[in-house]
Amino acid sequence: MLKDTLKCKIKDYIFEKELYFDLKLNKNFNVNFLAQGEYNINFTVDDGNSKYVFRVNTGSQLELNNQIGYEYNALKALEISDVTPKVYFVDSSKMFLEYGVLIMEFLEGRPLEYNKDLKKSAEIFGKIHSIDLENINHEFIMEDNICSDRITEGKRLLKDYLKSPMVHKKLKNFFYKFLEWAEKNKDRERYFTKNKWHVINNTEVNSHNFIIGDKNSYLIDWEKPVVSDPCQDITQFLAPTTTLWKANYVLTKEEIEDFYKAYINNLKNGNKDIKERVHLYNPYLYLRALSWCAYAWLEYQKPNKDIKNMDTYRKIEEYLNIDFLEKLMKEYI
Template sequence: MLKDTLKDKIKEYILKKKIFLDLKIDRSFNVDFLAQGEYNINFIIDDEKTKYVFRVNTGSQLELTNQISYEYNAIKALEISGVTPKVYFVDDTKEFFDYGILIMEFLEGRPLEYDKDLAKAAKIFAKIHSIDINTIGDCFIIEENICSDRILEGKRLLKNYLESPIVNKELKNFFYNFLNWAEKNRNREKYFIKNKWHVINNTEVNSHNFIIGDRSSYLIDWEKPVISDPCQDITQFLAPTTTLWKANYILTKEEKDNFFKTYIKSLDGGDKNIRERVHLYSPYLYLRALSWCAYAWLEYQKPDKNIKNMDTFRKIEQYLNIDFMKSLLKGYM
């Protein structure tokens, strides 16, 4: 498997490049598998005194040729928040590995639990969304037209799915109708343009991308951050497509209300009607989530796919259930 091949090469790479000296770890360090996503594989570098995460990038959701450098620069810019990991090393040459790599801080803690940690998550979002984007340079992609961007993204992700002979007609019709609805209602976007509020968004805020520690808590996995309206992250964090993903949990109205109150109270710049923004953006968030599931489902049918996570595949199939998708859009379509 790819992760086993990479593990064998990581120690050789760190010793050959003498990176262990910069990291101040003993040359007898160990390399162990940590976790993998759809577009990355992560390992722990450990000399029993200090730990780091060695991250290998295998693809780009943003379709970037410099994906790992984008991620590195984003994490560097975010360090000021105090709720994201520190990053120490990047190599995008692909001379030793066939992939870009970076080394970052290992953070102790556990994944977020929705019934316990909503207030902590709200405060993390508030700290990140309070960063003055005028002080961080131009290292982030900027999304001005969040509804139009989701439509374009949906069309791109769904192109092969809608043309595939192995996808059933009912599912194809659902996505054709969804795209048509999104096109007809893209004027929702005018609200965000007229009432501009731009912050740094993570765009992948599931429970396992939070590290909840005894003293501090963090938001990790900055693979595809953008500058855009904060409703991107807040909508995604609260949506069933996110809360069911790793934790099989659906937030109550009271839990959402308490989250909003804590988030608003913790913002440096004050609230600019986040609740209304979330309501307007929700169907476009679902378009992104469900279109990605359709795209990923088709990718999983390929025998040469580098990373295959069967838990992810089962969740994708659950989300592509026609009744589940219709329930998400009740009140919109």
């Protein structure tokens, strides 16, 4: 497997680059597998005193030529928030490992638990969404047209899925109807144009991308951040497509209200109708989540896919069940 091949090469890479000097590692450090997503594999580098995350990037959801450089620069810009990992090294040359490399801070803690940690997550969002963009050097991807962008993204992700003979006709019809609804209702976007509110969004805010520590808590995995309306992150965070993903949890109305109160209290510049923004954006968030599942399902059918996470695959199949889809979208289509 790729993770085993990489584990063997990482120690040689660190010696080749003499990174142990800059990282203050003794030469008897260990490399161990930590976790993997769809486009990244993470390892720990640990000598007993110092510990880092060694992140290997295998692809780009944003279709960027320098995906790992974009993530590194984003994390540098976000350090001011004190709720994201510090980064120490990046290599986008792909010469030694054939993949982009990032070395960052290892953070102690556990994944977020929705029934315990909503106030902590609200504080994290509040700090990130309060960063003054005028003081940011990194050029983040900008998304002004969040409904139109989701339609464009959905069509791109669904292109091959809707043509595939492996996909059931009922599923194809569902997505055709969904795209048609999204096109007819994209004038919702005017609200965001008239009431502009731009912040840095993570865009992947599932429970396992939070590290909850005894003293401090963090939001990690900044693979595809954008500057856009904060409803991108808040809608995704609260949506059942997210809470069910890793935790099999659905938030109650009371929990959602408590989260909103805490989030608003942690915004430096105050609330600008976040609930209305979430209400308008919600179906477009579903379009993003479900069309990505369709795209990923098709990718998993390929025998040469670099990373295969079977827990992810099972959840994708659960979401692509026609009963689940129709229940989720019954308010809209």
